[in-house]
Amino acid sequence: HLLLAARERAGDLITPIGVTSYPGYDLRSLSIAEPFGLTDKLVFTIKVQDLTTVPPNTRWPVQFQLATDPATVGRWVDMSADAAGMVTFNYGTFVVTAGAYGSPSTTVGLADAESKFNADGTITIVLSRSKIGSPIPSAGMQGFLIRVRIANTITPDNMPDSLAPDG
DSSP, rough: OOOEEOOOOOTOOOTTOOOOOOGGGGGGEEEOOSSSSSSTTEEEEEEEESSSSSOSSSSEEEEETTTTTTTTEEEEEEEETTOOOOEEEEEEEEEETTTTOTTTTTTEEOOTOEEETTTTEEEEEEEGGGGGGGTTTTOOOEEEEEEEETTEEEEEESSSOOOOOOO
């Protein structure tokens, strides 16, 4: 199964004063797959304009909920680059009213080893189902919101642009 959760036009970045605009900030699409060859795993694929250069101190978090989650629980996966541009792939849960961006209520773990990124702007985050509540195949996932976060304070792009979770 493959679900295209969101798609957006190129070049709709908001670049705050003093922040360089990288192609890696420009969100293009998000898809989620249940690949036949990877047993009991979900694959989140984020597409940005380009990642030839990975911008430092940047996160690409995807927020969502399972249809079975209480209204107060949210989930997220992300790719994060530290100040030196070293990349990690992570996941967690958060209290919806607190948000998924550094809240003390966020639980963090590492995504699976198959996670990677490519210079063409493709970010692939692979997670065992057990890491996000063991949803059954084809179970409802909803309320997707993806952002680019610089230094955990500046957001040059959101998808969808309305900031309302979608899908």
